[in-house]
Amino acid sequence: MSDDGPLDLPAPTRDGGTGPGVFIAFEGGEGAGKSTQVRLLCDWLTAGGRAARATFEPGGTPAGAAVRAIVLDRAHTGLAARAEALLYAADRAQHAAAVLRPALAAGEVVVSDRYIDSSLAYQGAGRTIPLDDVSAISRWATEGLRPHLTVLLDLPPETGLARARGRAEADRLESESLEFHQRVRATFRTLAGGDPDRYLVLDATRPVDEIAAGVRARVAALLEAGA
Numbered sequence: 392m393s394d395d396g397p398l399d400l401p402a403p404t405r406d407g408g409t410g411p412g413v414f415i416a417f418e419g420g421e422g423a424g425k426s427t428q429v430r431l432l433c434d435w436l437t438a439g440g441r442a443a444r445a446t447f448e449p450g451g452t453p454a455g456a457a458v459r460a461i462v463l464d465r466a467h468t469g470l471a472a473r474a475e476a477l478l479y480a481a482d483r484a485q486h487a488a489a490v491l492r493p494a495l496a497a498g499e500v501v502v503s504d505r506y507i508d509s510s511l512a513y514q515g516a517g518r519t520i521p522l523d524d525v526s527a528i529s530r531w532a533t534e535g536l537r538p539h540l541t542v543l544l545d546l547p548p549e550t551g552l553a554r555a556r557g558r559a560e561a562d563r564l565e566s567e568s569l570e571f572h573q574r575v576r577a578t579f580r581t582l583a584g585g586d587p588d589r590y591l592v593l594d595a596t597r598p599v600d601e602i603a604a605g606v607r608a609r610v611a612a613l614l615e616a617g618a
Contacts, residue, residue, distance in 0.1 A: 413501070413613065414495055414539050418544070421564070424544055432502055433502055442497070454485045473520065506541070507537065512578040512582070540591060543593070545579070545592055550596065593606070
């Protein structure tokens with residue numbers, strides 16, 4: 392990978408490409424609390440008069456919902472690792488075209504539960520596909536779109552899996568081995584360490600309100616700086 396950053400992608404700008412919006416992604420392992428923090432952040436932004444849109448991957452579009460059904464269904468345990476990576480890339484291409492770019496062009500703050508880093512961590516490290524390969528297809532799928540800010544909710548996989556499995560039957564990824572999820576966590580942390588100005592890493596074992604306060608402080612600074 393390039394020394395310029397984990398994906399070597401241009402950041403979205405406010406004077407071209409993606410328009411005046413702000414793009415924030417939440418990343419982390421299973422049970423880290425991403426969906427909760429996405430909702431809390433959007434509620435806070437809306438209360439402050441900002442146009443905010445919550446979205447997610449995989450499945451944030453009608454076509455993506457069909458992809459989600461494949462990649463998370465335990466019936467598809469024989470799915471080849473590269474086929475899985477391409478399915479996630481297809482979901483992300485549609486998500487970027489149909490949701491992310493239009494919302495950013497309209498000046499919205501777009502908050503996504505997962506984005507490219509999840510593919511690097513799960514399909515790259517988890518499935519042991521070279522990260523450069525996963526990066527390349529992600530770059531192509533999104534036409535170089537990356538977040539202004541990525542919030543990594545860091546959690547030991549043992550804790551996260553216990554949370555996830557306690558609320559519903561484990562899906563296809565949640566059913567993977569502890570070693571798989573340890574590789575996923577390590578890669579998330581490496582990505583964040585390689586581009587610290589664009590990441591906020593928070594301890595996901597902390598209380599929900601404390602995590603939300605940390606997110607709000609960083610997002611407020613981002614908005615004040617004009618992204």
